[in-house]
Amino acid sequence: MEKKLTGKIAPDRIRLMETPRPPRGLVERFQALGDATGIVSDVMDSLGITGIVGASLLKPTIAGTCIVGPALTVRNTVQREHPYETAKAKVNKMAEFEAHNLAQEGDIVVIQGVAGVSNMGGISSQTGKRQGEAGAIVSGGIRDVAHSRSVNYPVWASEITPVTGKSRIETVEINGDIEIAGVRISAGDIVVADDTGVCFIPRARAEEVLALAERKHELEVIKCAALDSGTSVADLPTNA
Template structure:
Protein backbone atom coordinates (compact mmCIF):
# COMPACT_ATOMS: atom_id res chain seq x y z
CA UNK A 1 0.00 0.00 0.00
CA UNK A 2 1.28 3.49 -0.83
CA UNK A 3 1.38 6.16 1.87
CA UNK A 4 1.59 9.89 1.14
CA UNK A 5 5.13 11.02 0.46
CA UNK A 6 6.72 14.15 1.90
CA UNK A 7 5.74 17.27 0.00
CA UNK A 8 2.61 19.32 -0.64
CA UNK A 9 -0.55 17.96 0.92
CA UNK A 10 -2.83 16.17 -1.54
CA UNK A 11 -6.05 17.78 -2.64
CA UNK A 12 -9.24 16.83 -0.75
CA UNK A 13 -10.89 13.60 -1.87
CA UNK A 14 -14.14 15.47 -2.48
CA UNK A 15 -13.40 15.16 -6.19
CA UNK A 16 -14.26 11.48 -5.92
CA UNK A 17 -17.91 10.87 -6.81
CA UNK A 18 -19.67 8.08 -4.92
CA UNK A 19 -22.91 6.19 -5.35
CA UNK A 20 -24.98 3.59 -3.50
CA UNK A 21 -23.98 -0.05 -3.33
CA UNK A 22 -25.79 -2.57 -5.47
CA UNK A 23 -27.96 -5.35 -4.10
CA UNK A 24 -26.05 -8.30 -2.61
CA UNK A 25 -25.90 -11.56 -4.53
CA UNK A 26 -28.69 -13.99 -3.63
CA UNK A 27 -27.14 -17.01 -1.85
CA UNK A 28 -28.98 -19.55 -4.02
CA UNK A 29 -27.83 -17.92 -7.26
CA UNK A 30 -24.29 -17.63 -5.89
CA UNK A 31 -24.22 -21.36 -5.15
CA UNK A 32 -25.33 -22.19 -8.70
CA UNK A 33 -22.83 -19.83 -10.32
CA UNK A 34 -19.94 -21.38 -8.39
CA UNK A 35 -20.59 -24.65 -10.23
CA UNK A 36 -20.38 -23.05 -13.70
CA UNK A 37 -17.54 -21.64 -15.77
CA UNK A 38 -17.20 -18.41 -17.71
CA UNK A 39 -16.92 -20.22 -21.05
CA UNK A 40 -20.37 -21.73 -20.52
CA UNK A 41 -21.84 -18.23 -20.32
CA UNK A 42 -19.51 -17.03 -23.05
CA UNK A 43 -21.19 -19.32 -25.57
CA UNK A 44 -24.48 -17.53 -24.93
CA UNK A 45 -23.34 -13.90 -24.59
CA UNK A 46 -21.82 -11.43 -27.02
CA UNK A 47 -20.63 -8.91 -24.43
CA UNK A 48 -19.57 -8.64 -20.81
CA UNK A 49 -16.02 -9.94 -21.15
CA UNK A 50 -13.25 -7.78 -19.67
CA UNK A 51 -10.87 -7.99 -22.59
CA UNK A 52 -7.23 -8.53 -21.65
CA UNK A 53 -7.90 -9.12 -17.94
CA UNK A 54 -6.51 -12.43 -16.70
CA UNK A 55 -6.13 -14.35 -13.45
CA UNK A 56 -2.87 -13.79 -11.62
CA UNK A 57 -3.05 -17.39 -10.39
CA UNK A 58 -5.21 -19.73 -12.47
CA UNK A 59 -5.27 -22.38 -9.72
CA UNK A 60 -7.34 -20.18 -7.39
CA UNK A 61 -9.08 -18.10 -10.01
CA UNK A 62 -12.69 -19.07 -9.24
CA UNK A 63 -14.52 -15.87 -8.36
CA UNK A 64 -18.24 -15.16 -7.97
CA UNK A 65 -19.46 -11.90 -6.49
CA UNK A 66 -21.11 -8.52 -6.96
CA UNK A 67 -19.36 -5.55 -8.53
CA UNK A 68 -18.09 -2.57 -6.58
CA UNK A 69 -16.82 -0.43 -9.47
CA UNK A 70 -14.01 2.10 -8.95
CA UNK A 71 -12.45 4.52 -11.40
CA UNK A 72 -9.07 6.11 -10.71
CA UNK A 73 -6.88 8.62 -12.51
CA UNK A 74 -3.38 7.17 -12.29
CA UNK A 75 -1.15 7.64 -10.42
CA UNK A 76 -3.83 8.49 -7.83
CA UNK A 77 -5.39 5.64 -5.81
CA UNK A 78 -7.59 7.57 -3.40
CA UNK A 79 -10.82 6.04 -4.76
CA UNK A 80 -9.44 2.55 -4.15
CA UNK A 81 -8.84 3.36 -0.47
CA UNK A 82 -12.35 4.80 -0.15
CA UNK A 83 -13.79 1.71 -1.82
CA UNK A 84 -11.97 -0.72 0.48
CA UNK A 85 -13.88 0.81 3.40
CA UNK A 86 -17.16 0.14 1.56
CA UNK A 87 -16.52 -3.50 0.62
CA UNK A 88 -19.14 -5.97 1.87
CA UNK A 89 -18.75 -9.76 2.07
CA UNK A 90 -19.16 -11.14 -1.45
CA UNK A 91 -18.19 -7.92 -3.24
CA UNK A 92 -15.66 -7.87 -6.07
CA UNK A 93 -13.62 -4.67 -6.22
CA UNK A 94 -13.36 -3.72 -9.91
CA UNK A 95 -10.77 -0.99 -10.51
CA UNK A 96 -10.60 0.82 -13.84
CA UNK A 97 -7.26 2.54 -14.48
CA UNK A 98 -8.18 3.74 -17.95
CA UNK A 99 -5.34 3.11 -20.38
CA UNK A 100 -2.64 3.10 -17.70
CA UNK A 101 -0.59 -0.05 -17.15
CA UNK A 102 2.39 1.64 -15.49
CA UNK A 103 1.07 2.27 -11.98
CA UNK A 104 -0.15 -0.61 -9.82
CA UNK A 105 -3.22 0.30 -7.77
CA UNK A 106 -3.48 -2.99 -5.83
CA UNK A 107 -0.75 -4.84 -3.94
CA UNK A 108 -0.48 -7.30 -1.09
CA UNK A 109 -1.68 -4.94 1.67
CA UNK A 110 -4.84 -3.86 -0.17
CA UNK A 111 -5.51 -7.50 -1.07
CA UNK A 112 -5.12 -8.56 2.57
CA UNK A 113 -7.55 -5.83 3.65
CA UNK A 114 -10.06 -6.97 1.04
CA UNK A 115 -9.72 -10.51 2.38
CA UNK A 116 -10.41 -9.27 5.90
CA UNK A 117 -13.59 -7.55 4.70
CA UNK A 118 -14.81 -10.72 3.01
CA UNK A 119 -14.34 -9.65 -0.60
CA UNK A 120 -14.87 -12.32 -3.24
CA UNK A 121 -12.02 -11.00 -5.36
CA UNK A 122 -10.41 -7.99 -7.03
CA UNK A 123 -10.24 -7.10 -10.72
CA UNK A 124 -7.88 -4.40 -11.98
CA UNK A 125 -8.12 -3.07 -15.51
CA UNK A 126 -4.52 -1.99 -15.16
CA UNK A 127 -1.56 -3.17 -13.10
CA UNK A 128 -1.06 -4.92 -9.76
CA UNK A 129 2.14 -5.40 -7.77
CA UNK A 130 3.57 -7.67 -5.03
CA UNK A 131 2.67 -10.62 -7.23
CA UNK A 132 4.51 -13.26 -5.20
CA UNK A 133 2.56 -12.30 -2.09
CA UNK A 134 -0.69 -11.96 -4.01
CA UNK A 135 -0.26 -15.52 -5.28
CA UNK A 136 0.44 -16.70 -1.74
CA UNK A 137 -2.79 -15.14 -0.48
CA UNK A 138 -6.30 -16.53 -0.80
CA UNK A 139 -7.99 -13.69 -2.67
CA UNK A 140 -8.64 -14.23 -6.40
CA UNK A 141 -6.78 -11.44 -8.25
CA UNK A 142 -7.29 -10.51 -11.91
CA UNK A 143 -5.39 -7.81 -13.80
CA UNK A 144 -4.28 -6.64 -17.20
CA UNK A 145 -0.66 -6.00 -16.22
CA UNK A 146 2.01 -6.16 -13.50
CA UNK A 147 4.24 -3.25 -12.47
CA UNK A 148 6.65 -2.29 -9.68
CA UNK A 149 5.49 1.34 -9.87
CA UNK A 150 2.69 2.12 -7.44
CA UNK A 151 -0.09 4.64 -7.18
CA UNK A 152 -0.32 7.29 -4.45
CA UNK A 153 -2.80 9.77 -3.01
CA UNK A 154 -2.93 12.93 -5.13
CA UNK A 155 -6.60 13.96 -4.95
CA UNK A 156 -7.30 13.36 -8.64
CA UNK A 157 -10.90 12.84 -9.79
CA UNK A 158 -12.40 9.38 -9.59
CA UNK A 159 -15.54 7.47 -8.66
CA UNK A 160 -16.75 4.71 -6.33
CA UNK A 161 -19.92 2.66 -6.84
CA UNK A 162 -20.94 4.37 -10.06
CA UNK A 163 -21.46 2.64 -13.43
CA UNK A 164 -18.36 2.32 -15.59
CA UNK A 165 -17.25 0.95 -18.91
CA UNK A 166 -14.29 -1.28 -18.11
CA UNK A 167 -12.21 -3.06 -20.77
CA UNK A 168 -15.04 -2.67 -23.24
CA UNK A 169 -17.89 -3.77 -20.96
CA UNK A 170 -20.37 -1.79 -18.88
CA UNK A 171 -20.34 -2.53 -15.14
CA UNK A 172 -22.85 -1.23 -12.61
CA UNK A 173 -22.83 -1.66 -8.82
CA UNK A 174 -24.32 -5.02 -7.94
CA UNK A 175 -23.67 -6.65 -11.31
CA UNK A 176 -22.49 -10.26 -11.19
CA UNK A 177 -18.75 -10.71 -11.70
CA UNK A 178 -17.56 -14.19 -12.67
CA UNK A 179 -13.88 -15.06 -12.91
CA UNK A 180 -11.86 -18.18 -13.61
CA UNK A 181 -8.79 -19.29 -15.53
CA UNK A 182 -10.39 -18.13 -18.81
CA UNK A 183 -10.98 -14.53 -17.73
CA UNK A 184 -13.70 -12.31 -16.29
CA UNK A 185 -17.35 -11.88 -17.31
CA UNK A 186 -19.83 -9.32 -16.04
CA UNK A 187 -23.61 -9.52 -16.33
CA UNK A 188 -26.71 -8.37 -14.50
CA UNK A 189 -28.25 -10.65 -11.87
CA UNK A 190 -31.31 -11.03 -14.11
CA UNK A 191 -29.15 -12.24 -17.02
CA UNK A 192 -27.16 -14.61 -14.79
CA UNK A 193 -30.30 -16.16 -13.32
CA UNK A 194 -31.91 -16.55 -16.75
CA UNK A 195 -28.88 -18.19 -18.41
CA UNK A 196 -27.57 -20.33 -15.55
CA UNK A 197 -30.00 -23.26 -16.14
CA UNK A 198 -29.07 -23.46 -19.81
CA UNK A 199 -25.35 -23.28 -19.03
CA UNK A 200 -25.73 -26.05 -16.47
CA UNK A 201 -27.73 -28.21 -18.89
CA UNK A 202 -25.21 -27.85 -21.69
CA UNK A 203 -22.32 -28.68 -19.37
CA UNK A 204 -24.13 -31.82 -18.23
CA UNK A 205 -24.72 -32.84 -21.87
CA UNK A 206 -21.08 -32.59 -22.96
CA UNK A 207 -19.98 -36.11 -21.90
CA UNK A 208 -22.83 -37.56 -23.94
CA UNK A 209 -21.75 -35.66 -27.03
CA UNK A 210 -18.19 -36.90 -26.67
CA UNK A 211 -19.47 -40.47 -26.30
CA UNK A 212 -21.62 -40.16 -29.44
CA UNK A 213 -18.68 -38.68 -31.38
CA UNK A 214 -16.50 -41.65 -30.36
CA UNK A 215 -19.26 -43.91 -31.65
CA UNK A 216 -19.14 -42.22 -35.04
CA UNK A 217 -21.80 -39.51 -34.90
CA UNK A 218 -20.72 -36.44 -36.94
CA UNK A 219 -20.19 -33.31 -34.87
CA UNK A 220 -21.96 -31.17 -37.47
CA UNK A 221 -25.05 -33.37 -37.28
CA UNK A 222 -25.15 -33.16 -33.49
CA UNK A 223 -24.89 -29.37 -33.45
CA UNK A 224 -26.92 -28.62 -36.59
CA UNK A 225 -23.94 -27.07 -38.38
CA UNK A 226 -24.51 -29.46 -41.30
CA UNK A 227 -27.61 -27.46 -42.23
CA UNK A 228 -25.38 -24.50 -43.09
CA UNK A 229 -23.63 -26.46 -45.88
CA UNK A 230 -24.68 -25.81 -49.46
CA UNK A 231 -27.46 -28.34 -50.19
CA UNK A 232 -26.95 -31.03 -52.82
CA UNK A 233 -29.02 -33.99 -53.80
CA UNK A 234 -26.79 -36.19 -51.65
CA UNK A 235 -26.56 -33.90 -48.61
CA UNK A 236 -30.00 -32.32 -48.32
CA UNK A 237 -31.46 -33.56 -45.01
CA UNK A 238 -34.78 -35.30 -44.94
CA UNK A 239 -37.81 -33.16 -44.22
CA UNK A 240 -38.29 -32.51 -40.53
CA UNK A 241 -34.78 -33.60 -39.49
CA UNK A 242 -33.05 -31.56 -36.84
CA UNK A 243 -30.23 -31.78 -34.34
CA UNK A 244 -30.81 -32.26 -30.64
CA UNK A 245 -27.92 -30.05 -29.56
CA UNK A 246 -28.65 -27.76 -26.61
CA UNK A 247 -26.83 -25.11 -28.65
CA UNK A 248 -28.92 -25.65 -31.79
CA UNK A 249 -29.33 -22.22 -33.35
CA UNK A 250 -32.61 -23.31 -34.94
CA UNK A 251 -34.13 -23.63 -31.49
CA UNK A 252 -33.03 -20.13 -30.55
CA UNK A 253 -31.83 -18.60 -27.30
CA UNK A 254 -33.88 -18.04 -24.18
CA UNK A 255 -35.24 -14.57 -23.71
CA UNK A 256 -33.43 -12.50 -21.11
CA UNK A 257 -35.50 -9.65 -19.68
CA UNK A 258 -34.15 -6.13 -20.31
CA UNK A 259 -32.47 -4.42 -17.39
CA UNK A 260 -31.75 -0.87 -16.41
CA UNK A 261 -27.99 -1.27 -16.61
CA UNK A 262 -28.07 -1.91 -20.34
CA UNK A 263 -26.35 -5.30 -20.62
CA UNK A 264 -27.16 -7.97 -23.17
CA UNK A 265 -30.85 -8.79 -23.21
CA UNK A 266 -30.71 -11.93 -25.36
CA UNK A 267 -28.32 -14.79 -25.75
CA UNK A 268 -27.00 -14.86 -29.34
CA UNK A 269 -27.21 -17.82 -31.61
CA UNK A 270 -24.30 -20.20 -31.74
CA UNK A 271 -22.91 -23.56 -30.75
CA UNK A 272 -20.39 -24.51 -28.13
CA UNK A 273 -16.89 -25.11 -29.44
Protein backbone atom coordinates (compact mmCIF):
# COMPACT_ATOMS: atom_id res chain seq x y z
CA MET A 1 0.00 0.00 0.00
CA GLU A 2 1.35 3.43 -0.96
CA LYS A 3 2.48 5.59 1.95
CA LYS A 4 0.85 9.03 2.34
CA LEU A 5 3.42 11.62 3.36
CA THR A 6 2.78 14.00 6.25
CA GLY A 7 4.08 17.06 4.38
CA LYS A 8 6.73 17.98 6.99
CA ILE A 9 9.62 17.25 4.61
CA ALA A 10 10.02 17.59 0.85
CA PRO A 11 9.55 14.24 -0.89
CA ASP A 12 12.93 14.58 -2.63
CA ARG A 13 14.60 14.64 0.81
CA ILE A 14 13.40 11.09 1.51
CA ARG A 15 16.13 9.00 -0.10
CA LEU A 16 14.32 5.68 0.29
CA MET A 17 10.61 5.21 0.94
CA GLU A 18 11.34 1.75 2.33
CA THR A 19 14.26 0.80 4.58
CA PRO A 20 16.29 -2.06 3.05
CA ARG A 21 15.34 -5.34 4.73
CA PRO A 22 17.90 -7.69 6.31
CA PRO A 23 18.22 -11.29 5.09
CA ARG A 24 15.58 -13.62 6.48
CA GLY A 25 16.42 -14.83 9.98
CA LEU A 26 19.38 -12.48 10.51
CA VAL A 27 17.70 -10.29 13.15
CA GLU A 28 16.43 -13.32 15.07
CA ARG A 29 19.89 -14.89 15.11
CA PHE A 30 21.43 -11.69 16.46
CA GLN A 31 18.67 -11.52 19.08
CA ALA A 32 19.50 -15.06 20.19
CA LEU A 33 22.94 -13.84 21.28
CA GLY A 34 21.35 -11.71 24.03
CA ASP A 35 23.24 -8.63 25.24
CA ALA A 36 25.95 -9.14 22.66
CA THR A 37 27.45 -5.73 21.87
CA GLY A 38 30.72 -6.80 23.52
CA ILE A 39 30.97 -9.90 21.32
CA VAL A 40 29.89 -8.00 18.21
CA SER A 41 32.40 -5.24 18.96
CA ASP A 42 35.23 -7.80 19.24
CA VAL A 43 34.23 -9.37 15.93
CA MET A 44 34.04 -6.00 14.19
CA ASP A 45 37.50 -5.18 15.52
CA SER A 46 38.84 -8.43 14.08
CA LEU A 47 37.35 -7.56 10.68
CA GLY A 48 38.50 -3.94 10.72
CA ILE A 49 34.94 -2.55 10.78
CA THR A 50 34.26 0.68 12.68
CA GLY A 51 30.84 1.25 14.18
CA ILE A 52 30.84 1.02 18.00
CA VAL A 53 29.47 3.71 20.32
CA GLY A 54 29.51 3.08 24.07
CA ALA A 55 26.63 3.56 26.49
CA SER A 56 28.58 6.35 28.19
CA LEU A 57 27.64 8.40 25.09
CA LEU A 58 24.41 6.75 23.92
CA LYS A 59 22.62 5.96 27.16
CA PRO A 60 19.65 3.55 27.24
CA THR A 61 16.40 4.75 28.79
CA ILE A 62 15.21 1.23 29.71
CA ALA A 63 17.84 -0.86 31.48
CA GLY A 64 18.14 -4.50 30.50
CA THR A 65 16.75 -3.99 27.01
CA CYS A 66 18.41 -5.44 23.90
CA ILE A 67 17.24 -4.49 20.41
CA VAL A 68 18.31 -5.52 16.91
CA GLY A 69 17.00 -4.22 13.59
CA PRO A 70 17.63 -2.22 10.42
CA ALA A 71 18.34 1.50 10.70
CA LEU A 72 15.74 3.98 9.47
CA THR A 73 17.89 7.11 9.39
CA VAL A 74 16.95 10.74 10.09
CA ARG A 75 19.18 13.82 9.83
CA ASN A 76 18.28 16.99 11.74
CA THR A 77 19.87 20.44 11.69
CA VAL A 78 19.29 23.68 13.59
CA GLN A 79 16.67 26.01 12.14
CA ARG A 80 18.10 29.34 11.01
CA GLU A 81 15.31 31.42 12.53
CA HIS A 82 15.27 32.39 16.20
CA PRO A 83 13.31 29.74 18.16
CA TYR A 84 11.09 32.30 19.90
CA GLU A 85 10.01 33.69 16.53
CA THR A 86 9.32 30.25 15.07
CA ALA A 87 7.48 29.22 18.25
CA LYS A 88 5.32 32.36 18.06
CA ALA A 89 4.55 31.61 14.41
CA LYS A 90 3.93 27.92 15.26
CA VAL A 91 6.59 26.78 12.78
CA ASN A 92 7.51 23.11 13.23
CA LYS A 93 9.97 21.60 10.77
CA MET A 94 10.71 18.42 12.70
CA ALA A 95 9.81 15.36 10.63
CA GLU A 96 10.68 12.28 12.67
CA PHE A 97 6.96 11.49 12.42
CA GLU A 98 7.56 11.01 8.69
CA ALA A 99 10.10 8.36 9.63
CA HIS A 100 7.49 6.69 11.84
CA ASN A 101 5.07 6.90 8.91
CA LEU A 102 7.56 5.00 6.72
CA ALA A 103 8.60 2.51 9.40
CA GLN A 104 8.21 -1.21 8.94
CA GLU A 105 7.99 -3.82 11.69
CA GLY A 106 11.27 -4.05 13.57
CA ASP A 107 12.89 -0.88 12.21
CA ILE A 108 15.09 1.20 14.51
CA VAL A 109 14.89 4.97 14.01
CA VAL A 110 18.44 6.37 14.12
CA ILE A 111 18.66 10.16 14.38
CA GLN A 112 21.66 12.37 13.76
CA GLY A 113 20.18 15.07 15.91
CA VAL A 114 20.75 18.46 17.47
CA ALA A 115 22.41 18.85 20.86
CA GLY A 116 20.71 20.64 23.73
CA VAL A 117 17.14 20.17 22.52
CA SER A 118 14.72 17.28 22.15
CA ASN A 119 14.76 15.38 18.86
CA MET A 120 12.12 12.90 20.05
CA GLY A 121 9.44 13.15 22.70
CA GLY A 122 6.84 10.94 24.31
CA ILE A 123 4.13 11.05 21.65
CA SER A 124 6.78 10.39 19.01
CA SER A 125 7.94 7.36 21.00
CA GLN A 126 4.37 6.13 21.38
CA THR A 127 3.88 6.51 17.63
CA GLY A 128 7.03 4.51 16.96
CA LYS A 129 5.82 1.78 19.29
CA ARG A 130 2.44 1.70 17.53
CA GLN A 131 4.24 1.36 14.18
CA GLY A 132 6.11 -1.71 15.40
CA GLU A 133 9.56 -0.18 15.70
CA ALA A 134 12.09 -1.87 17.97
CA GLY A 135 13.24 1.48 19.39
CA ALA A 136 15.38 4.51 18.55
CA ILE A 137 18.97 5.76 18.71
CA VAL A 138 19.37 9.53 19.03
CA SER A 139 22.56 11.56 18.87
CA GLY A 140 21.21 14.64 20.61
CA GLY A 141 18.51 15.32 23.15
CA ILE A 142 15.25 13.51 23.88
CA ARG A 143 12.50 14.21 26.41
CA ASP A 144 9.41 12.66 28.03
CA VAL A 145 11.41 9.63 29.12
CA ALA A 146 8.69 8.42 31.49
CA HIS A 147 6.24 8.40 28.58
CA SER A 148 8.53 6.33 26.33
CA ARG A 149 9.19 3.93 29.21
CA SER A 150 5.45 3.57 29.88
CA VAL A 151 4.87 2.28 26.34
CA ASN A 152 8.05 0.14 26.46
CA TYR A 153 9.76 2.03 23.65
CA PRO A 154 13.52 1.99 24.36
CA VAL A 155 15.69 4.90 23.29
CA TRP A 156 19.47 5.30 23.40
CA ALA A 157 20.33 9.01 23.51
CA SER A 158 23.27 11.29 24.19
CA GLU A 159 21.19 13.84 26.15
CA ILE A 160 17.92 14.24 28.02
CA THR A 161 16.31 17.68 28.17
CA PRO A 162 12.83 19.22 28.43
CA VAL A 163 13.68 21.86 25.78
CA THR A 164 11.54 21.31 22.69
CA GLY A 165 13.03 20.92 19.26
CA LYS A 166 9.80 21.88 17.49
CA SER A 167 10.82 25.51 17.01
CA ARG A 168 14.54 24.82 16.81
CA ILE A 169 15.08 21.79 14.56
CA GLU A 170 14.62 21.10 10.87
CA THR A 171 14.63 17.57 9.51
CA VAL A 172 16.57 17.72 6.24
CA GLU A 173 16.81 14.07 5.18
CA ILE A 174 15.30 10.64 5.83
CA ASN A 175 16.94 7.33 4.90
CA GLY A 176 20.12 8.99 3.70
CA ASP A 177 23.59 8.57 5.18
CA ILE A 178 24.12 10.02 8.66
CA GLU A 179 27.01 10.22 11.12
CA ILE A 180 26.96 9.57 14.87
CA ALA A 181 30.12 9.83 16.99
CA GLY A 182 32.26 9.50 13.88
CA VAL A 183 30.39 6.42 12.65
CA ARG A 184 28.80 6.51 9.20
CA ILE A 185 25.38 4.87 9.11
CA SER A 186 23.25 4.08 6.07
CA ALA A 187 19.60 3.08 5.85
CA GLY A 188 19.31 -0.66 6.38
CA ASP A 189 22.52 -1.05 8.38
CA ILE A 190 22.02 -3.42 11.29
CA VAL A 191 21.77 -1.89 14.77
CA VAL A 192 22.54 -3.95 17.88
CA ALA A 193 21.99 -2.10 21.18
CA ASP A 194 22.05 -3.10 24.84
CA ASP A 195 23.14 -1.74 28.23
CA THR A 196 26.77 -1.59 27.11
CA GLY A 197 26.33 0.43 23.94
CA VAL A 198 25.38 0.39 20.29
CA CYS A 199 26.92 -1.43 17.32
CA PHE A 200 26.21 -0.15 13.81
CA ILE A 201 26.99 -2.95 11.37
CA PRO A 202 27.22 -2.19 7.62
CA ARG A 203 24.46 -4.12 5.91
CA ALA A 204 26.87 -5.71 3.44
CA ARG A 205 28.97 -7.16 6.30
CA ALA A 206 26.16 -8.17 8.67
CA GLU A 207 26.07 -11.89 7.82
CA GLU A 208 29.86 -12.12 8.11
CA VAL A 209 29.79 -10.42 11.51
CA LEU A 210 26.91 -12.60 12.68
CA ALA A 211 28.60 -15.90 11.78
CA LEU A 212 31.73 -14.99 13.75
CA ALA A 213 29.69 -13.59 16.66
CA GLU A 214 27.72 -16.83 16.90
CA ARG A 215 30.94 -18.84 17.07
CA LYS A 216 32.41 -16.53 19.70
CA HIS A 217 29.19 -16.74 21.71
CA GLU A 218 29.34 -20.56 21.63
CA LEU A 219 32.91 -20.51 22.93
CA GLU A 220 31.96 -18.10 25.73
CA VAL A 221 29.06 -20.38 26.73
CA ILE A 222 31.54 -23.29 26.97
CA LYS A 223 33.91 -21.20 29.07
CA CYS A 224 31.14 -20.09 31.45
CA ALA A 225 29.96 -23.69 31.84
CA ALA A 226 33.51 -24.70 32.72
CA LEU A 227 33.63 -21.96 35.35
CA ASP A 228 30.32 -23.14 36.82
CA SER A 229 31.58 -26.73 36.96
CA GLY A 230 34.61 -25.75 39.02
CA THR A 231 37.28 -26.04 36.33
CA SER A 232 40.49 -24.44 37.54
CA VAL A 233 41.49 -21.10 36.08
CA ALA A 234 44.59 -22.66 34.52
CA ASP A 235 42.46 -25.22 32.66
CA LEU A 236 39.80 -22.86 31.35
CA PRO A 237 39.42 -22.63 27.56
CA THR A 238 41.39 -19.66 26.27
CA ASN A 239 39.99 -19.32 22.75
CA ALA A 240 36.74 -17.56 23.68
